[in-house]
Amino acid sequence: xxxxxxxxxxxxxxxxxxxxxxxxxxxxxxxxxxxxxxxxxxxxxxxxxxxxxxxxxxxxxxxxxxxxxxxxxxxxxxxxxxxxxxxxxxxxxxxxxxxxxxxxxxxxxxxxxxxxxxxxxxxxxxxxxxxxxxxxxxxxxxxxxxxxxxxxxxxxxxxxxxxxxxxxxxxxxxxxxxxxxxxxxxxxxxxxxxxxxxxxxxxxxxxxxxxxxxxxxxxxxxxxxxxxxxxxxxxxxxxxxxxxxxxxxxxxxxxxxxxxxxxxxxxxxxxxxxxxxxxxxxxxxxxxxxxxxxxxxxxxxxxxxxxxxxxxxxxxxxxxxxxxxxxxxxxxxxxxxxxxxxxxxxxxxxxxxxxxxxxxxxxxxxx
Numbered sequence: 001x002x003x004x005x006x007x008x009x010x011x012x013x014x015x016x017x018x019x020x021x022x023x024x025x026x027x028x029x030x031x032x033x034x035x036x037x038x039x040x041x042x043x044x045x046x047x048x049x050x051x052x053x054x055x056x057x058x059x060x061x062x063x064x065x066x067x068x069x070x071x072x073x074x075x076x077x078x079x080x081x082x083x084x085x086x087x088x089x090x091x092x093x094x095x096x097x098x099x100x101x102x103x104x105x106x107x108x109x110x111x112x113x114x115x116x117x118x119x120x121x122x123x124x125x126x127x128x129x130x131x132x133x134x135x136x137x138x139x140x141x142x143x144x145x146x147x148x149x150x151x152x153x154x155x156x157x158x159x160x161x162x163x164x165x166x167x168x169x170x171x172x173x174x175x176x177x178x179x180x181x182x183x184x185x186x187x188x189x190x191x192x193x194x195x196x197x198x199x200x201x202x203x204x205x206x207x208x209x210x211x212x213x214x215x216x217x218x219x220x221x222x223x224x225x226x227x228x229x230x231x232x233x234x235x236x237x238x239x240x241x242x243x244x245x246x247x248x249x250x251x252x253x254x255x256x257x258x259x260x261x262x263x264x265x266x267x268x269x270x271x272x273x274x275x276x277x278x279x280x281x282x283x284x285x286x287x288x289x290x291x292x293x294x295x296x297x298x299x300x301x302x303x304x305x306x307x308x309x310x311x312x313x314x315x316x317x318x319x320x321x322x323x324x325x326x327x328x329x330x331x332x333x334x335x336x337x338x339x340x341x342x343x344x345x346x347x348x349x350x351x352x353x354x355x356x357x358x359x360x361x362x363x364x365x366x367x
Contacts, residue, residue, distance in 0.1 A: 005116050006060060011128040015055045022048060023124035026131055030138050030156065034145050039102075040158035041138050050160075052135045057161040060116060066167040067174035072191035073163035080266060080340045082191040083244055087264045087346050089187060089198025090246050092237035093205045095214060096229035100193035101162050103223050104155045108169055109137060136161050163192065169221060176217050184210075194239070200261045206232050241272035245348070267351035268337070276330060277354075280361045289320040297326070324367055331362040 006015075016022050029047040033040050043050040066074060071082035086092065097103075110133065117129040126134075138156040140149045155162050174190060181188040186205050187198045195214065197205045204210055215225055231237060236245045246264025268276075275296060282292045293299035299322065304315055334355045341347035 006118065006128060008118050008120060008122065008128060011117065011131075014059055015052055015128070016131075017051075017055075019048070020124070022052075023121075023126050023131065026052075026126060026134060028134050028138070030159070032141060032144060033158070039146055039149070041156035042158050043160075049135060052131065053159060053161050056132060056135060057164055061161060061164045061168065064116075064164075064168050065171070067171045067178065069174050069178050069189050070167050070170070071189055072194075073167060078336070078340070079191060079240070079242065080337070082189050082194070082196065083239075083242055083266050084344055084346055085187050085189050086196060086198035086244055087246065087266065088200055088261050089244070089264070090201065090235060090248050090262075091199045091203055091205055092231075092233045092244065093197040093210075094229075094231040094237065094239055095195040095197075095211065096226045097193040097195070097218060098224045098226035100223065101157050101166055102149065102152075102154045103221075104166060104169060105222050106137065106153045108221060109133070109155060109165065112165070112169060136165060166192070173217055173220050176220070177214065180213060180217070196239070198244075238269050241269045243267050243269045263346075265348040265351075266346055267348035268355075273351075273354065276334075276358055279326070279330070280358050283361055283365045288316075289323040290316055293319045293322055297322070327362045327366050331359055331366065334359050334362075 012018065012020050012023075026048065029044055029049040031042045031044065033042055043053060062075070071077045071079070113129060113132050113136070117127075117132045119127045119129040121127040121130070136155075136159065137153050138159070139153045140146075140151060142150050144150050155165055170190070177195070178188050181197065184204060185199060185202060189196050197210075199205050211225065211230075218225065231239065235247065236243060244264060244266055247262045278296055279292065282296065287295075290299070299319060301312075301315055304318065305311075308314065308318070337347055337355050338352065338359075341352055
């Protein structure tokens, strides 16, 4: 693009908020974190780095279109929107992209930002493009525990802007996969690094050739599939505690010709629902907050007193507060299912009945 969307003056006023000295003195302030096998990066919320990152994400990146198949980190969409297109499917396939954010190439990020930010430094040390790159990417330290990441500049997990950038960059891949799937009568949707496919009648999506094609498409961004996270199913598929279930068309020939494709439904998995039911049962039995938090959620006085105070009264208050947070969170979560079904009529009726009962029990115990 010859005409940059973000001019220097706008960048200085809207993104830097008049702090033009940052064009000479800006320094990234990200903190590298490792918890178990999880690697992420954090920007201190009181830093100029965080404010610039957030403003770029909110003022600029959020207005760039993404593909309709994209559901993760998109305003107005949720994980249920990711699943909903597949309720007519009978054959299902979930594929996962390996190291999604951290595998996106710096050259692709630079090319994207180069279309929106001026590279004119004027009399300063840095241009708006330089500041954008430093704010939205991270150069991994030479001492990072993950040796293969040392010295690399990445799109970091943990930055507010990273999901939005990944969706924008993946748009061309989404479009390619979507067109390919439409030609094969396969439904496609994506939530971050999860790719979900379904078909009413074709087993082709379970074939080696299909996965090979998808691998080729995502290689447009030098990405690869994580083979061990592949999930294929017929009739039912469960992903991250959510289940889609459908039935097959009749095998009787004269019925099959006139029968419409069956429409399935979405529900919470039995494993996820089990905890919610146990919580409700404990509330009905008037179990104490301490008992509930210890038996269902692993709270322990021994661990608590190491991190806080060896005070039983304080521990009981902490347990009550934590239980209230759980009740409010689960209540809101279950209400979101009811609201989603009111709009789309795709949630399993038996689960909806259970959800409404649980909501009622939780509400009666919220203080």
